[in-house]
Amino acid sequence: MNSKDKDEVIRSVPQTGFFGHPRGLFTLFFTEFWERFSYYGMRAILIFYMYYEVTQGGLGLDRTTANSIMAIYGSLVYMSGIIGGWIADRLLGTARTVFYGGILIMFGHIILSFPGSATALFVSMAFIIIGTGLLKPNVSSVVGDLYSDNDIRRDSGFSIYYMGINLGGFLAPLIVGTIGQTYNFHLGFGIAAVGMFLGLIVYLVTRKKNLGLAGQHVPNPLAKEDRFKVFGSIGLGVVIIVILGSIGIVTGYLTIDRFILLVSILGIIIPAAFFIFMYRSPKTNSDERSRLLAYIPLFIAAMMFWAIQEQGSNILATYANDRTQLEFAGIKLQSSWFQSLNPLFIVFLAPVFAWIWVRLGDRQPSTPKKFSLGLLFAGLSFIVMIFPAYLNGAESLANPLWLVLSFFLVVLGELCLSPVGMSATTKLAPAAFSAQTMSLWFLTNASAQAINAQVVKLYTEKTEILYFGVIGGISIVLGVILFLVSPIIQRQMKGVR
Template structure:
């Protein structure tokens, strides 16, 4: 016999005070980052290693250029991944497809059969990452659709801790397996990590509730047919163009990397022009917020230009100019960057709590400005280390550890805030695509950074580091000076109230 009263709904267990679905996304992203950062920690070394040692035999500047455009492509394709989620598949299925393609890419790189499988693997990883990255971040935001900004920021910071936990384990395992020239064994470990992440996502999707099940703005059948026609012709034209370039005898890896850099810089410019011209279902208030977002986008691009040289310039410095003997054991060069991951895992909960308690007293523009200044200061330290090592001697590992610690604090100010503010400022009609735009900032910074490294052939390394440091510090101070104006454009507070508020 029943009482006639409805049973209260069973409340699902929380994840550190957050929705249980965050645990699913946390774990999936953690294993994807295991594969990504683990492979990245040896990529430049593999590309520049002599062929007799199992490498590709490229010059260091070419290897860094390829690294830059590969990393940029991972994030450049996030815009297309966001569009696929918005218009065709929905974020949930797009993440599933992306994880599957990433795993296939790592498996391709694990095949010890020459460069063709490596290039194919890099392409597949970039394509899959473009589908996964913006949409898994957007799914995190969907869990807080009706929550406050501070709680969403805290959730994104915990999500960011998962990213760095995966990076830490990946950087420990993959370079260690590579020791002795076992490159493809190491690439295979990255594939295994992605397989775990994919399995974890499939089993845990039920905790996401209704988040991301359907596209927000699904294409009509006619629009879908037109898209397939245009995509087919476009891909065919691209393949034909590359084939003709190769047959002309003018194709080189360096020129291809430069061409991709130009494309990477042009895409966000074209996309912002598209958003600001025409209605596109964007309200006047949303358009005003986009103006603020452009400021933050440019700051983020400059930040990542410097920060992501951890896998290129700083990795090579660790290999050639750093004493890596620790208690009689010579550690792999890639392990040095793991100090960043360790610091993130330790400090992320502290910063999550700090930002939760601070609320809107520490605004997003201020966080971005602080992040830029700190990453600039890290390269001031790097310039000093390069000066000490300019005579060919090896310097203490403490120099690089100091650089990574400063960058870590800057990253905790800027990167989680970037994910959160993108979710907040996105026009409703372009929500998942705008997560892709956030990753475009990383793409621009990484691709330009890969080309900027060519300056090291004509300027001393200390000058190279110092020039980038001054650019970042100047950019941070400029953003700090305009922080209140940018904050007003974000429509966080009425403009009249803001005018009388103390400086942020």
Template sequence: MASNKTFFGHPRGLATLFFTEMWERFSYYGMRALLFLFIVAPIHEGGLGFDDKSGGAIYGLYTMFVYLLALPGGWIADNLFGLRRSIFYGGCIIAAGHFCLALPYQETFFIGLLFIVMGTGLLKPNISSMVGELYGPEDQVRRDNGFSIFYMGINIGALIAPIICGYLGENVNWHYGFAAAGIGMVLGVIQFKLTEKNLGDAGITVKSAGDQATQKMRLLWLSIMLVALAIFVVMMWLKIIVVDPVLLANSFKWLIGICVGLYFTYTLIFEKLDADEKKKVAAIAIVFVITAIFYTGYEGQGSTLNIFAKRYTDLVVAGFATPASWFQSLPPIYVVTFVPIFTGLWIFLASKNSNPSTPVKLSLGLVFTALAYVAMIGASFVVISGQKALPTWLFLTYLLLTFGEICLYPIGLSGITKLSPKRLVGRMMGVFFMALALGNLVAGLFAGDIDEKVVAKDPHVLVDLFQFIVIMMMASAVVVLLIAKPLRKLMGDVR
């Protein structure tokens, strides 16, 4: 157990993890708010000068790997370093990545992205696990409340990051914005080391250490993979290997789908599940598809909607040119404001025996996302008329997207934990995060369709893109409602 000192009535170690996560999210969302804008910004404006399709693919690949590398990151913590050292190493690698982005070279930019996804894969899944280790098995109420406090740290970091990093990046120098993100992560790492004594014994033990020979073999394989990765990076640097980001992104889109499909097939056939477990795993497969579709729309925030704000939104307020990246601070504001309201609504409806079922809430998430892009269609017609859209269109869009995530994300996450056979919970959570990875990747590819030159010739391209997303979301919502009854049967006692 951790220290007896308290943080709002919780173990003092919660403060250590709260501020570490806050600064990690500051670094992530601060950099993400600038990333796509920087990639497609002209070289004479300090950007990389990529076309929109390549920029969207690079952005999508980056956000995809952030989620995918959480899987090996969790394995490394469980089998090699333990949670605590993994968090520290991850934070150091993330900071190094941001400072690589702060250098004005294309080569260091891609190395920086590589470092950040590797570091995030080590830190992000393991710091959440550390929160759980601060509480005993009999302390479930405080444990749940502790995660709520921890969640606030995420939103505080996500709120202030675009304001600081976005202003520096867009109004001063792109690389200053990336450097600010790196400084935030350094503060998080320093804070973690200075206060880790408050964590007590939490996160020190390597859960699946094995014997010394096993550890050495694992370290050897990890070293071989890192060396192979380093060789690949050097070959890219020397242009011996040239990677087409659009082709790579489209390949990964299909690869993730095929791998997940094969995994579910393997699980259903070879994992010796009983009839009830098979039904629930089939339900998880459906939730995977719904989640992936939802996030193709939701994760347009950092790419499609960000570039719309930059190019087609009137950003002058009271004579001040507002950075486009500042809109990225809206979701955490909305989350903090409306999560308690939605939670109270579900509790109230449950007391009246009218709480919507899981399939209905999932479909609501899709409907809200569709409505968000209906708002973007309205904004696009303003652009077609020859004017710039007012910021209120994006305010409304982000609000509706947040409503969608509140309906879908916690329900989907909770559903996975409840539906998974006990021995497969970890792997099924990994599958859930692969849905997020796939959604992020496709969202980046969508952003590539807002080509500035094409839009200049035919602004209706904006309407076509947003209309496609609306149709996809609404059609998916209708399908979910149509299969709600059989889906509930598959879920059994999980409602």
């Protein structure tokens, strides 16, 4: 989007009306609130649904396999953002793509709400994966459209938007988790579907008045004469994948383990190809190429962070269920409730961080230094998980406060890295690839979880101390290195702070 188009979008959006921010932030705040309610509600009980015995209402999968599937599912959810970014950049614009994504997510949760086999689970996953790929990167990109590039409210706005995400994420495990674990998993999944429906209603009712032209622009439209060729190639590719997948399943060659390994490999190849394609594109100028190079160490840092943070939904979730005392202060805890800790801390701390960045103004740490702080806190969140087994042995149940402390530390890192990373992505993105570069940001999460699908296989009660210690230590070392080279990265960002 050129500066003239950007100015036109800014003028079309009411610039006040939501805590001193553009009114469109209200629409995106509550759309993401309900979308995240549906997603995190489903995720809070999904791992238990997969490995609980059939007599307990689950599918009876092996726990290690369930953890790997959970990681691959998360990876594919974020990897599909490539599709959503391409559709927004070339065909529909971000605003319409968000709406269609929400519809697919809702249908995915509806499928899960009915009793079924593992096949029904995988079908519902496919709907949610594609739908989230359409919605997630593009709604964040629309947030960026609300602000001019030099608006000092920008990081603060992303922090407030991030708080909306986590309000939904906080309530979902308490409501969906309690109903799913106490009454019926499928009833819990049905409530998640209702959440996405409410998000779609908010978006439809308020977007015209609040968003103006934000998200309507198609930055790199596909020429009409090229559409037949492109759609034909895509259709042919889908047919080939379906045929090969069907043959693999029928012959028994395409097992769950081999599919997980394939996605793990793609988690590395796809972002590398993405960087190369944008860097070599004639639509990317010299300053934009420099910014892409600066983005690479930030990408790697974010991968390391998410590799730890996302284990809250598999390794730490199973830890909560199998290794933690679930009676505390006379209260019977549900293991799914621990999934509310991360968003709960963010709800309280996001306004504090937003205030700090605005208060510091030009004196705030640079983006690379904020990332290094994120890695430091993430590493510490795993280091503290060494102590329960070290002090009392892996056979005894751990005090739940250890998990509380771990989630608290990783949230401090998340608030240093995640909203700042989204904001930096919108500023560092080449103009011709604005939505697709936001998809690249979400690939940090996809790649992390793709790698996690292999890493989580190493966790057992016997390897607990080594597992948490090595991963936490690697994160801290990378954080120190990033801090030391941050001035070099900052220069490559060509004026973007």
